[in-house]
Amino acid sequence: MSDPIKPIILPPPTDPQQEGEWLQKALHTWLDQEFIPEPINQTIAQRAAQIFVRQRxxxxxDLGCLVIAIVTEMQSFDFSQSFYGEFAIANAVSDLLLDSLGYERCCGG
Incomplete structure (x- = not known):
């Protein structure tokens, strides 16, 4: 029987607003680089960062819980002007956070 995947726990926030600003900039950059830069990308990054900061x-x-919160709350966002959806945004946030913590995303180590 395989072992359950251990949760990834972020360190307690020292400055949630600063974390949110970093996440907003990093996500906006990622969105613009992944496809083409669009004005809606800034709004998407702002909304995802707001959810993240409030949760923190x-x-x-818990990173998994943060991802679920972003997916759930971004479901009400109008993605009609974007290539993205709530799952892509939540996964991008997760990847950005894992990168910032030095996790190897392909293997979870």
Missing amino acids: MEGEN
Whole structure:
């Protein structure tokens, strides 16, 4: 029987606003580089960062729970002017956070 995947727990936030600003910039850059730069990318990055900051300020440090919160809350966002959807955004946030923590995304190590 295989072992369950261990959760990835982010360090407690020291400055959630600064984390949010970093995430917004990093996600906006990623969105613009992944396809073509679009004005909606800034709005998407702002919304995802707002969700992330609020979750962190409420004490959520589990990366999986943060990803689910972003997927759930971004479902109400109008993606009609974008190539992206809520799952792509949540996965990008996860990848950016894993990169910033030094995790190897392909293998989880």
